[in-house]
Amino acid sequence: MIRTIVNDKQLLFGILGLIFLLLVAVLAPVIAPEDPYYYGPDVLNKLGENGHLLGTNKMGQDIFSMIIHGTRTSLKVAVISAFISGILGMLIGGVAGYFGGQVDRAISEFINIFMMLPTFFLILLIIALFGNSIYNVMVVIGITTWPSNAKLMRAQALSLRERTFVKAATAMGESRLQILFKYIIPNGVFPVIANTTVGMSNAILTEAGLSFLGLGDPNIISWGQMIYDGKAYLTSAWWIATFAGIAIVITVTIFYLLGDGLNHVMNPKRSKGKGV
Amino acid sequence: MRKYLVKRLLTGLLTIVIAFVINFLIINLAPGDPIKTLMGKESDDPVLRAALEEKYGLNKPLHIQFFSYLKTAMRGDLGISIIYNRPVADMIAEKLPATILLVLTSGVLSLIIGTAMGIVAARKEGTFIDVLFSGFSYILNSMPSFWLGLMLIIIFSTVLNILPTYGMTDARASYTGMAYVLDVIKHMILPVGTLVLIEIPMYYRIAKSSVLQVTNEDYILTLRATGMSEKKIFNKYIFRNAILPTVTIFGISLAYLITGVSLIETVFAWPGTGRLVLTAINQRDYPTLMGIYLIMSVSIAVVMIVVDIVYAILDPRIRY
Amino acid sequence: MDNVILDVRNFNVTYVNKYKKVYAVKDANFSINRGDSLGIVGESGSGKSTMAMALLRLLPEKSTEISGSAYFLGKDLVKLSEEELKKLRWKELSVVFQKSMNSLSPVHRIRTQVEDIYRVHNPKATREEIAERFIHLLKLVNLSDRVYNLYPHELSGGMLQRVSIAISLINNPKLLIMDEATTALDVVTQGQILDEVVKMEKEMDMTRIMITHDMSVVATSCNKVAVMYAGEIMELGYVKDVLKKPMHPYTKGLMASFPSLKGKKEKLQSIGGFLPDLSKKYEGCIFAPRCSSAMDICQKKPPVIEMENGRTVRCHLYGGER
Numbered sequence: 001m002i003r004t005i006v007n008d009k010q011l012l013f014g015i016l017g018l019i020f021l022l023l024v025a026v027l028a029p030v031i032a033p034e035d036p037y038y039y040g041p042d043v044l045n046k047l048g049e050n051g052h053l054l055g056t057n058k059m060g061q062d063i064f065s066m067i068i069h070g071t072r073t074s075l076k077v078a079v080i081s082a083f084i085s086g087i088l089g090m091l092i093g094g095v096a097g098y099f100g101g102q103v104d105r106a107i108s109e110f111i112n113i114f115m116m117l118p119t120f121f122l123i124l125l126i127i128a129l130f131g132n133s134i135y136n137v138m139v140v141i142g143i144t145t146w147p148s149n150a151k152l153m154r155a156q157a158l159s160l161r162e163r164t165f166v167k168a169a170t171a172m173g174e175s176r177l178q179i180l181f182k183y184i185i186p187n188g189v190f191p192v193i194a195n196t197t198v199g200m201s202n203a204i205l206t207e208a209g210l211s212f213l214g215l216g217d218p219n220i221i222s223w224g225q226m227i228y229d230g231k232a233y234l235t236s237a238w239w240i241a242t243f244a245g246i247a248i249v250i251t252v253t254i255f256y257l258l259g260d261g262l263n264h265v266m267n268p269k270r271s272k273g274k275g276v
Numbered sequence: 277m278r279k280y281l282v283k284r285l286l287t288g289l290l291t292i293v294i295a296f297v298i299n300f301l302i303i304n305l306a307p308g309d310p311i312k313t314l315m316g317k318e319s320d321d322p323v324l325r326a327a328l329e330e331k332y333g334l335n336k337p338l339h340i341q342f343f344s345y346l347k348t349a350m351r352g353d354l355g356i357s358i359i360y361n362r363p364v365a366d367m368i369a370e371k372l373p374a375t376i377l378l379v380l381t382s383g384v385l386s387l388i389i390g391t392a393m394g395i396v397a398a399r400k401e402g403t404f405i406d407v408l409f410s411g412f413s414y415i416l417n418s419m420p421s422f423w424l425g426l427m428l429i430i431i432f433s434t435v436l437n438i439l440p441t442y443g444m445t446d447a448r449a450s451y452t453g454m455a456y457v458l459d460v461i462k463h464m465i466l467p468v469g470t471l472v473l474i475e476i477p478m479y480y481r482i483a484k485s486s487v488l489q490v491t492n493e494d495y496i497l498t499l500r501a502t503g504m505s506e507k508k509i510f511n512k513y514i515f516r517n518a519i520l521p522t523v524t525i526f527g528i529s530l531a532y533l534i535t536g537v538s539l540i541e542t543v544f545a546w547p548g549t550g551r552l553v554l555t556a557i558n559q560r561d562y563p564t565l566m567g568i569y570l571i572m573s574v575s576i577a578v579v580m581i582v583v584d585i586v587y588a589i590l591d592p593r594i595r596y
Numbered sequence: 597m598d599n600v601i602l603d604v605r606n607f608n609v610t611y612v613n614k615y616k617k618v619y620a621v622k623d624a625n626f627s628i629n630r631g632d633s634l635g636i637v638g639e640s641g642s643g644k645s646t647m648a649m650a651l652l653r654l655l656p657e658k659s660t661e662i663s664g665s666a667y668f669l670g671k672d673l674v675k676l677s678e679e680e681l682k683k684l685r686w687k688e689l690s691v692v693f694q695k696s697m698n699s700l701s702p703v704h705r706i707r708t709q710v711e712d713i714y715r716v717h718n719p720k721a722t723r724e725e726i727a728e729r730f731i732h733l734l735k736l737v738n739l740s741d742r743v744y745n746l747y748p749h750e751l752s753g754g755m756l757q758r759v760s761i762a763i764s765l766i767n768n769p770k771l772l773i774m775d776e777a778t779t780a781l782d783v784v785t786q787g788q789i790l791d792e793v794v795k796m797e798k799e800m801d802m803t804r805i806m807i808t809h810d811m812s813v814v815a816t817s818c819n820k821v822a823v824m825y826a827g828e829i830m831e832l833g834y835v836k837d838v839l840k841k842p843m844h845p846y847t848k849g850l851m852a853s854f855p856s857l858k859g860k861k862e863k864l865q866s867i868g869g870f871l872p873d874l875s876k877k878y879e880g881c882i883f884a885p886r887c888s889s890a891m892d893i894c895q896k897k898p899p900v901i902e903m904e905n906g907r908t909v910r911c912h913l914y915g916g917e918r
Contacts (some may be wrong), residue, residue: 109287116291116580117298118572120535121553125299125565128557201418208420209539213554227423231543234426235434242430245423250419283625375768496700498760501654502713503685520703591703592747 010207010250011261014197017254025071032065036221045235055227055239063239066221067247074223074251077207078200079139084142085203086196089149090185093192096150097157098184099176109155111147119144123206127215134217137210141203149192149199156188190266208248223248280594281350284584295573299566302344308362345566350488354570359556364567368549372571373443377460377547378540382468386475386529391522393476399510401488409480416511421536425470425543432466439466442545462469467544471537475529482525486518493517520591525585531576600667600914601771601803602651603627607664607674609650609827611642615814617661620646621833622827623902624664625908628771628820633797633804635835637850638824641871644807647824648773652691653681669770687717690764692757694776699760700748706759707744716764733762737795738788754785761793763801773805792815811854813837820906823847826872826882833907843909846889878886881912889913 006012023030033053034040042050049055050086054063071180096107126140160166160183210216211224218225223244230241302593348355393413397406431440440446441465451459490496491514499509538550545551549568552555556564609621621643628634634658649655650662666673669688671680693699700709707727713725731741732879737758741783748756757777764772774793778786794817797804806818814821814835821838823846825829831844842848869886872878880895881887887894893912900907901915 112287113291113294116531116576117295118531118535118569121569121572124553124557125569127559151312170283205420210424212420212422212539213503213542214558216483224420227420229424231426235432238430238434239424241423245420245427248423249415253414256414256418495692495701497654498691498693498699499701499709499713501652501685501691502714503682503687504712505682505716508712513696513704567723591704593749 006267008261008264010257014256014258014261017250018258020255021071021075021251024068024261025075028072032062032068034062034065036061036065036069038062040269044233045236047239054243055066055237057154057226057237057240058233063226063243066226067174067223067243069221070124070247071251073134073220074204074248077134077141077222078203078255080138081141081145081203082196082199084139085145086149086192088143089151090153090189092146093150093153094157094180094185094188095156097154097188098161098180100158100161104154105249107150109202111150111154119211120206123210124213125211126214131185131209132215132217134222137207137217138203141206145199145202149195152191153185153188153241156191157184160184160188180225192262194262194266196229196260197255197262201255201259204248204252204255280588281585288581292504292570292573292577293304296570297342299569300345301338304338304341304562314468327552330403336427338349346425354567357556357561357564359559359564364563367552367564368571371549371552374546375537375541375550377464378467378471378537378546378548379530382471383474383526383530383533384467385471387522387526389472390476390479391483391519392478395487395518398484398487398491401585410484413480416473417472421470421474422539424473425467428470429543430548444547463494463544467540467546469542470540471533474536475533478525478529479522482521482566483518486521487514490518516590520587523583523587523590527580530579534572534575534579537556569586579580601628601630601631601632601669603665603667604651604807605665605667607647607650607666608662609646609655610661612661618874619877620624620827620874621650624829626822626829626832628803628805630770630803631797631801632820633794633806634820634822635808635818636824637811637814637823639809639871641826641874641908642824643827643874644824645775646827648691648775648805648807652685652689652773654691667714682716685887686764686768686769690767690769690772692760692764692772692774694778694779695757697753697780699750699756702748702853705745706736708743708774710766713763717767730766732764733765734759736765736799737762737792748840754781754789757781757785758789758792761789765796765802768800769802771803771805773807775807776809777806779808779810786813811839811850823850824831827874828882828910829908830883830911831909833903833906834905837905837907843903843907843914844883844911845889845913847882858884881910 033051040054040056040060040062042056043060044058045052045056047053052062052064053062054067056062057066092107092111096104096111121138123144127136129135166179166183169183174182207216208224208227209224211222212228212231214228216222216228218224226244227241230237230239230244233240298327340585345355352365354368356362357364357367360367384537392408399405432439440463445451445456445459446463449459496509496514499513520522537548540546541548541550542554549571552564553568555561556568604624606628608619609622611618611620613791617632624647626634627910638644646655650660652667653662653673653676662674664674668684671684673681673684676684692809693891700706710723710730711723711726714721727744731744734741734743739755739758739762743755745758748759751759751764757780761774761777775830778789781789790813793804796802806813808814818835821831822829823838823844823903825846831838831842831847838847839851842851846867849865849889850867853867867886872882872885877895880889881898884890884894891912896912898910900908900910903914
């Protein structure tokens with residue numbers, strides 16, 4: 001398995017990147033030079049001024065420390081929303097694909113309609129109206145992004161349904177629910193996992209977008225929040241918004257690499273080269 | 277073909293209705309209401325509240341509110357904004373053209389540029405151009421749109437000072453005719469540029485993989501065996517077959533733009549419906565919110581239907 | 597020599613990539629006369645399709661090395677430029693491929709594609725001319741003329757294959773190569789199509805190369821046969837000779853592995869062992885590891901031994917050194 005990882009550049013960098021992010025998040029208090037919540041006397045310092053590597057903002061917070069701690073928020077948001085979205089998608093898609101017939105038709109229509117809804121605004125609405133705590137954000141993203149996972153799971157379930165070992169289980173008298181949870185879902189889950197990395201990227205971007213619109217959780221350090229703060233100081237203190245954005249770009253890229261790498265591992269067919 | 281059309285229209289209609297119902301429920305079941313905003317944060321005079329609720333029909337049961345809204349909406353009357361005391365339809369009509377300008381321009385430009393890049397990368401697979409474009413696309417894909425907008429402002433407005441920072445027109449001058457058009461275009465460059473850069477990766481990926489896949493198909497080999505010129509094979513056969521997924525992506529892209537444009541409108545202070553929605557959300561201006569959401573849902577549904585129909589025209593296999 | 601349509605000498609095809617070379621076709625030699633129908637038989641991976649594609653120069657130029665000569669109507673196919681090849685393609689030499697479902701562009705009508713293909717060599721032809729010509733061909737393959745205006749997905753596999761055959765004949769080529777063209781079809785359709793092809797051949801004075809893994813196809817529709825194994829031609833000769841008295845141990849093995857419809861029930865026989873790794877060069881006979889008649893001398897590569905009546909065998913059992 002190590003060899004497969006090393007051979008596929010994207011998977012390799014994705015996993016290395018993920019490890020890097022996890023380390024930063026876990027070791028944040030150790031790595032960050034200051035407490036990000038410390039409203040110090042150095043206000044709007046430029047890069048490197050007074051020992052602040054990336055400067056400070058209006059409240060005297062050290063930007064570098066904030067970015068380090070922001071990693072925790074982003075990873076939490078990514079993982080929890082993707083988890084909720086994945087579970088919902090797996091269950092709904094699995095039921096649709098495995099049970100088939102009317103159930104499948106009804107659920108598929110439901111999935112299609114859900115996919116056509118303007119979800120970003122739905123999220124905006126819910127957050128605006130129900131409160132902007134970070135947990136609300138995570139839950140809302142999770143319950144609005146499950147359709148793509150459901151479609152993948154459904155396709156898997158449809159094909160797994162015809163496999164011999166599933167038919168054997170049915171013949172042996174196992175109940176449909178048992179088969180669903182014992183065989184269909186565990187075997188079909190892999191593409192959903194790969195898709196989940198895309199979901200994680202989107203979750204981070206969505207949370208950033210919400211924060212940027214002022215609908216984020218102001219009590220939490222988040223990169224999106226930093227960009228929101230930085231907007232007012234764009235011309236005078238450009239570093240407040242810039243580095244937070246770069247952190248987002250790096251993190252999202254890592255998740256995409258991870259997703260692409262996982263997809264390669266699952267589908268070793270290469271489209272390059274025409275052989276006979 | 278006809279059956280397909282009808283089915284699509286019905287699904288579209290159903291989507292709009294459901295979106296609407298969900299929206300209505302969320303808005304009305306949420307904490308906070310416009311009355312509070314109207315009355316101001318301090319006072320909570322019950323008599324005043326009762327009077328205001330009566331005026332805006334907010335004291336009737338939910339389902340009655342829903343149907344009366346539907347009834348008037350069908351006639352084109354989207355209600356009166358509780359906060360601004362103007363017809364919602366008017367407010368939307370004022371701001372909509374600015375948003376449509378951004379959405380359509382960005383949509384079409386990103387389609388052309390992204391698809392062209394994808395085709396070039398596919399034909400020159402493995403070369404430096406391919407690697408360059410792919411890397412570029414990857415990074416763009418990871419950027420938050422609003423952050424990119426801010427960075428572009430820093431570069432082009434603050435540092436280089438060649439493009440305006442905000443707004444659709446220069447408020448101080450009052451241009452007319454050609455000068456007006458040029459002024460608007462000048463203000464459009466950064467917001468449209470941001471949106472186009474954000475959308476390009478989607479088109480790039482699909483165009484590149486589609487061209488690669490089609491080029492490896494059996495029928496292309498057959499055509500080559502007939503001695504047909506590469507140019508003709510590419511322009512007529514590869515292109516026509518590879519362009520199909522791009523059509524679908526165009527629909528998705530427009531849907532994304534219709535909703536995502538509000539972030540860009542905020543960054544660039546562009547006077548469109550996106551910003552209107554945000555203020556309406558903050559002020560709990562129900563009628564305005566409902567009105568815009570309705571327009572958005574309808575637009576997205578229409579776009580999807582049109583895209584599906586165009587796809588069916590281009591791909592004869594779908595019609596059956 | 598006017599009677600020889602195709603003369604292949606010392607033909608080699610090697611796939612080259614970053615890591616290794618794969619010797620797909622080694623030292624092939626054969627010639628086809630006008631009116632012949634040569635069946636090239638072999639299992640999957642024997643190199644038969646590779647040889648056909650290489651003759652037509654349809655393999656990716658960057659990763660393929662071709663050497664030797666293949667004289668077609670006086671010109672060496674191996675050495676021709678793209679321009680000169682294009683002049684020959686489809687006009688004198690055409691192909692029918694195997695995977696029929698995807699052999700035509702799905703978003704264009706058959707009519708459109710036929711017109712484009714015909715106009716490659718006859719740019720000024722009118723729609724009516726082309727239609728008339730093609731509908732005549734459709735009749736030959738037993739299809740109704742309404743097929744002309746349909747889309748590919750509206751036809752069944754068998755119909756599409758017939759359309760592919762009709763398209764391959766549109767310029768009355770001198771040589772037609774059918775690469776596993778009936779493999780994807782059911783036996784009944786296959787039989788019908790083969791009958792039609794044989795009939796057409798007589799009418800159109802055509803020569804054919806039939807590539808297949810199915811000996812029965814060769815038996816019913818070809819007059820000459822070449823047996824290929826691991827990129828080498830093991831045996832070559834007239835069908836009636838080879839089938840009645842196969843000489844090469846591999847050919848004997850192939851014949852024995854086909855169950856017979858008549859006679860008593862026998863156990864199915866197969867040839868033990870596996871295909872050799874084509875990226876390695878072999879000192880001796882490439883079939884020796886699997887051959888029940890292998891001798892010491894088989895450690896040396898057997899020469900091609902020419903027998904009477906155009907028969908050749910690549911085997912030490914029939915001559916050369918002992």
